[in-house]
Amino acid sequence: MEAQELPCVLIDCIGGKHGVYEDHAEFLKERFCLITMKEYLENKNFLGKKIRAIYMWYHKPVINEELLQSLPNLKIVASSGVGIDHLDLSLLSSYGVKVSNTPFIVSTDTADLGMALMLASSRRLVEGHQMAISPDTEYFPADWLGAEVSGATLGIIGMGTIGYKVAERAKAFEMKILYHNRKQRNKEEERAVGATYCKKIDDLLQQADFVMLVVNLTPQTHKLIGKRELQLMKPTAILINISRGLVVDQDALVEALQNKVIKAAALDVTYPEPLPRDHPLLKLKNVIITPHIGSATVKTRHLMKENMTESIQAGLAGLPIPNEVLL
Amino acid sequence: MGQRPIYVMAEQDLPGLLIMGIGGTHGVQESLAALLKKHFSVITMKELLENKKEVGKKIQCIFVSEFRPTIDQELLESLPNLKVIGNSGVGVDHLNLKMISNFGVRVTNTPHAVADSTADMGMALMLASARRLVEGSQIAVSPDTNYFAADWLGVEVTRATLGIIGMGRIGYKVAQRARAFEMKILYHNRNRRSQEEEQAVGACYSEMEDLLQQSDFVMLVVNLTPQTEKLIGKKELGLMKPTATLINISRGAVIDQDALVEALQNKTIKAAALDVTYPEPLPRNHPLLKLNNVIITPHIGTATVQATHMMAEEAIANMLSVLNCQPIPSEVFPQ
Numbered sequence: 001m002e003a004q005e006l007p008c009v010l011i012d013c014i015g016g017k018h019g020v021y022e023d024h025a026e027f028l029k030e031r032f033c034l035i036t037m038k039e040y041l042e043n044k045n046f047l048g049k050k051i052r053a054i055y056m057w058y059h060k061p062v063i064n065e066e067l068l069q070s071l072p073n074l075k076i077v078a079s080s081g082v083g084i085d086h087l088d089l090s091l092l093s094s095y096g097v098k099v100s101n102t103p104f105i106v107s108t109d110t111a112d113l114g115m116a117l118m119l120a121s122s123r124r125l126v127e128g129h130q131m132a133i134s135p136d137t138e139y140f141p142a143d144w145l146g147a148e149v150s151g152a153t154l155g156i157i158g159m160g161t162i163g164y165k166v167a168e169r170a171k172a173f174e175m176k177i178l179y180h181n182r183k184q185r186n187k188e189e190e191r192a193v194g195a196t197y198c199k200k201i202d203d204l205l206q207q208a209d210f211v212m213l214v215v216n217l218t219p220q221t222h223k224l225i226g227k228r229e230l231q232l233m234k235p236t237a238i239l240i241n242i243s244r245g246l247v248v249d250q251d252a253l254v255e256a257l258q259n260k261v262i263k264a265a266a267l268d269v270t271y272p273e274p275l276p277r278d279h280p281l282l283k284l285k286n287v288i289i290t291p292h293i294g295s296a297t298v299k300t301r302h303l304m305k306e307n308m309t310e311s312i313q314a315g316l317a318g319l320p321i322p323n324e325v326l327l
Numbered sequence: 328m329g330q331r332p333i334y335v336m337a338e339q340d341l342p343g344l345l346i347m348g349i350g351g352t353h354g355v356q357e358s359l360a361a362l363l364k365k366h367f368s369v370i371t372m373k374e375l376l377e378n379k380k381e382v383g384k385k386i387q388c389i390f391v392s393e394f395r396p397t398i399d400q401e402l403l404e405s406l407p408n409l410k411v412i413g414n415s416g417v418g419v420d421h422l423n424l425k426m427i428s429n430f431g432v433r434v435t436n437t438p439h440a441v442a443d444s445t446a447d448m449g450m451a452l453m454l455a456s457a458r459r460l461v462e463g464s465q466i467a468v469s470p471d472t473n474y475f476a477a478d479w480l481g482v483e484v485t486r487a488t489l490g491i492i493g494m495g496r497i498g499y500k501v502a503q504r505a506r507a508f509e510m511k512i513l514y515h516n517r518n519r520r521s522q523e524e525e526q527a528v529g530a531c532y533s534e535m536e537d538l539l540q541q542s543d544f545v546m547l548v549v550n551l552t553p554q555t556e557k558l559i560g561k562k563e564l565g566l567m568k569p570t571a572t573l574i575n576i577s578r579g580a581v582i583d584q585d586a587l588v589e590a591l592q593n594k595t596i597k598a599a600a601l602d603v604t605y606p607e608p609l610p611r612n613h614p615l616l617k618l619n620n621v622i623i624t625p626h627i628g629t630a631t632v633q634a635t636h637m638m639a640e641e642a643i644a645n646m647l648s649v650l651n652c653q654p655i656p657s658e659v660f661p662q
Contacts, residue, residue, distance in 0.1 A: 017474050017476055017477060018474075018476075018477045021477075021478055057477070058477045108508075108509075109485070111485075112454060112457075112458070112483070112484050113454075113458055115450075115454060116451070116454035116455055116458050116460055117460075119447060119451035119454060119455075120451060120455055120460055123447070123448060123624075123627060123630075123631070124627070125451055125452075125455055125461070125622075125624060126460070126461055126464050128625050128627050129461050129622055129623060129624055132608065132609075132616075132623040132624055132625045133616045133623060135611050137611070137625075138608070139352070139353075139608065140607060140608060140625040140626055141352035141353075142351075142353055142354065142355075142356075142392070142393045142395075143350075143351070143352060143354075143356060144625070144627070144630060145631055145632055145635065146627065146630055146631050147632060147633070148443065148444055148632070148633040149447050150443035150444065150446070151443065151633075168507055169504075169507045169508060172503055172506060172507030173450075173504060174443075273475055274467065274472050274473065274474065274475055275467075277470050277472070282468045288460075288464050289467035290458075290460060290463040290464055290467055291466050291467045291472075291475040291479070292475055293458060293459070293479070293480075296458075296479060296480045296481055297458075297480055297482055297483045298480050298481075298482060298483075299482070299483050300483065301480065
């Protein structure tokens with residue numbers, strides 16, 4: 001197939017901090033005519049009409065009204081990852097542009113990271129490693145202890161695809177599992193993972209040794225965990241966030257950690273990312289922060305690319321779109 | 328039915344138990360000492376050394392925790408009425424079992440109490456290593472970080488292949504946990520487990536070579552014995568995939584450490600995560616401390632409030648069974 005017959009897809013750039021990976025670009029170029037933002041801006045009039053899809057990697061390129069107005073033949077935006085809080089869905093819909101994400105492919109990696117953070121925090125893994133390699137360490141003290149994960153109570157807030165996979169994993173550690181969700185899951189699903197529904201979030205917060213946030217970011221979940229919720233938690237409890245930074249009132253979290261209202265936190269997500277270098281969360285000993293790596297594995301990123309490609313191809317062919325995000 | 332009279336034993340009637348000390352960085356935790364005092368007249372090393380002749384006679388048991396106190400010939404000779412050494416923890420490679428046996432003293436360990444927390448630690452290390460958690464946390468807080476790179480990636484744990492070397496109590500609990508991550512599980516053990524046990528966790532028995540060649544994660548969960556010393560050496564590391572990670576929650580001496588350093592430097596294997604080394608701690612100039620594909624934790628496999636309590640309780644039950652001439656739940660014998 002000649003290059004000009006391949007459908008034109010807009011991407012931000014290839015390589016660098018946030019660009020499409022070089023090896024992914026090779027795959028995409030076999031199927032699409034890739035146009036970078038730089039190329040587009042240099043030749044807006046000609047290229048604008050040709051672009052039929054946007055391949056959005058790491059939330060780039062940023063889509064605003066101006067861009068939508070200059071892409072009259074845009075049919076679909078494929079966004080990497082499951083979160084779509086960075087997209088204005090109403091705006092896109094008003095231009096007749098469809099949206100897809102990659103909800104299922106990220107679910108096992110994200111659940112795995114939730115488990116990794118819970119175990120690392122509970123067993124003080126990062127602190128322990130620092131002690132093991134520190135030039136000042138002469139012996140390992142006997143009174144240095146963590147807390148057990150096996151047999152403890154895990155409260156999952158948000159029992160969607162990812163939350164449920166967390167429950168499947170936690171069950172193998174013989175954890176007692178509580179969950180809070182917009183909708184209760186059916187009895188078989190609950191029984192399969194031994195999870196108990198808490199209609200009131202307060203009940204979950206008061207009983208859990210570990211509280212894990214696995215919700216989408218929506219206006220309803222914005223600052224879901226604030227001062228009140230943190231105070232309901234046990235002083236021995238650990239908060240784990242693998243959803244979005246804005247689900248937590250960060251200032252309230254800092255205060256709660258400093259005052260030992262809760263024991264520790266483990267955050268894959270913050271607001272913003274990265275945090276400013278003088279932010280108090282960076283200095284607290286009882287906090288583990290990871291750089292938003294919930295889906296950061298080689299295999300999953302390949303599968304994301306494949307999923308997004310399928311969605312674009314279906315969207316351009318007028319076929320049902322896998323992983324379409326509906327308003 | 329009449330009520331049984333309750334006898335409260337005076338402290339001096341309780342059997343004498345020697346411990347390293349109470350509190351601080353090397354002693355038994357206060358709460359555990361309180362537990363021991365319910366059943367024993369607790370004597371510290373300091374008290375023994377102040378009056379060896381008098382105090383030595385009183386000691387019938389020793390509670391060994393975090394490898395202390397050290398049991399040597401001199402100590403055993405000063406304790407004529409010693410009946411049992413109750414070790415806190417399952418590994419007894421730090422005890423000279425033959426020498427202790429020659430004194431007519433029994434040794435017990437705590438295989439049940441350690442299992443969950445050590446299996447959890449194995450999983451924690453595997454997940455942390457695969458997802459580059461320690462490196463990631465350093466980037467997240469580094470003063471030099473001004474963005475998170477898109478191409479900074481780890482590897483999947485879900486659906487990867489885990490090879491468990493040593494499928495005892497702890498190894499089996501690791502398998503139970505790994506199964507929930509849909510891992511393909513291979514195992515190698517002195518004895519093959521029953522079909523039911525294998526099926527319950529989806530584990531396949533493998534020869535060592537096959538396990539090493541096929542695994543994405545190799546986890547060592549054996550005892551340290553003359554047979555398992557340097558079980559993993561240059562040959563075994565060479566058989567592993569270059570993308571594989573070695574996890575050790577058994578004993579440092581199970582690995583040929585020099586061969587491991589070489590394998591990590593030459594990228595023969597991808598990474599290692601070690602809760603145990605030889606010695607502990609490693610000398611501060613040891614190459615393992617400088618490799619960025621190595622996570623080391625300070626032997627914390629059972630370092631939880633819950634596990635340390637359970638170990639003390641299991642040790643107490645073992646020691647009392649010896650003193651009361653009852654069947655001993657967890658006695659260990661010289662090989």
